[in-house]
Amino acid sequence: MPRPLPHQGPKTFLTYTGMETDLIFTQGIDLPGFASFPLLQTPEGRAHLTRYATDLAAIASRANLGVILESATWVASADRAAPLGYDARAVAAANLDAIALLSELRPTLGDLPTLISANIGPRHDAYAPETQMTADEAAAYHIRQIATLAATDADLITAYTMADPTEAIGILQACRDYYMPCVIAFTVETNGLLPTGGTLEAAISQVDAATNGYAAYYMINCAHPDHFTHVLTDASWARRVGGIVANASRCSHAELDNASELDAGNPAELGRQLANLRQTHPHLRVLGGCCGTDMRHLDHLARFLAC
Template sequence: MQQLLKDNNLILMEAAIVEPLRRSVDIQLHPRLVNAPLIYEKAGRAALAGLYQGYMDIAAAAQKPFLMCAPTWRANRERVTETGIKTSINIDAVHFLQELRELQGAEKNNIRIGGLIGCKNDCYKPEEALSATEAEAFHAWQVEQLQQSGADFIIAETLPAIEEAIGVARAIEQSGLPYFISFVIMRNGCLLDGTSLETATSVIDVNTLRQPLGFMVNCAYPGFLCAERQPPELFNRLVGCLANASSLDHCDLD
């Protein structure tokens, strides 16, 4: 993964997966696990495959590497246990994407698969975020499952607060897999808890023995990054933007 970043000045990632599913009349998202259980349903697998395939086709046409993430955003131990679903759901979700990748012919060599982790609670409410110690313990089980899955990397997304981000980074670094940390930001370019991106990236780098490959922002309009006001050094570590199409604040989105 490190070499992939060094060798390419542009890498594509999937766009929305959950949102088009949420608006589909044929698909029912799980109230706790969101899109993860769809891998066990015929219609759900077809819907997921169609979305991922569309993004893979775009990357292939552009002749760019492509990163795609398993639908495991909410498949943490707490939610998996309370719903009674198969405890192998994280592993099964990664295997589902690996099967899709195998269908891509020569293009499969340009595709990397990530295990996706989300925060424990509401990603738009930083006051609900875990402490670093709590987060390291809470996310450890899912990290272990994704490590066993054969994923190429792990990415923690939709992190609204620095404390939980530190903890999940510490949990992931123990897996030995390359990883990314991605924050939700406000329109002033800061995390939802008010931490600047410069501070957030520096704090995580200092508090981990094996640092992330890079940092990203997600679920925010591109302009929220305020790139022109960020210190240039930030972009040595900030490597990606998974943007919203809407410029509305998070509280105004449906």
């Protein structure tokens, strides 16, 4: 079994996965393939990555919360990086460098409870899942990135915006081979269903059954609380959901993909919604912002959590 994670205790942790939309829409930085890992190649890019991490850590520290720093590796896998000109050696180097940047930063944060999450994404477009893999095929694909990340200072691997439970099973199989703690974050549409059409309950139950409950916990990400709050109950499967990383916008994934402007929603309202979910569902220990969010949203969230 993987080593235990400290954020499965009483403290709430903040995390952030909205960097790419903020860079693209508010700072005018082009990210082909929605990839942030190429920023590691320039001093300016590394400064951006460091700033997001330090800003988030400062917000968490002021509110007496912990922080989970996400690496810039969501699309740093073979099929997603190849169109950007990265071969296997370059992809591996990018993964190592992304974790090293956060590892070097962590000692500067003092006694702030800090975890490094190796962020991985689906093999294909999560919002338009067309090609499904078997669990073994998914494990064979993802194990290359997971093997690289397992050799770093990363505390856990988090698979974000997952739409296919079978792919999640393969990811967990690969993580188990390297004794790495792993979190699976499913994304849902405006009706609370996965992009593949299944329910969150069915997905979590299927993955837990196939992996003997290997996932440290599950999360929901890249969706607004209005899209999924109604499906969160007190059932045993729902208590496996340990975190929410929410979108700022109430728009669907299709609407967001076609948007020419960023919908930042209402930062204070989103912060209060997430904090209220934490009160209603005390098993939620990780909260944060995804697409359309920035540090305003995280600051409001932290303030409400500290109340």
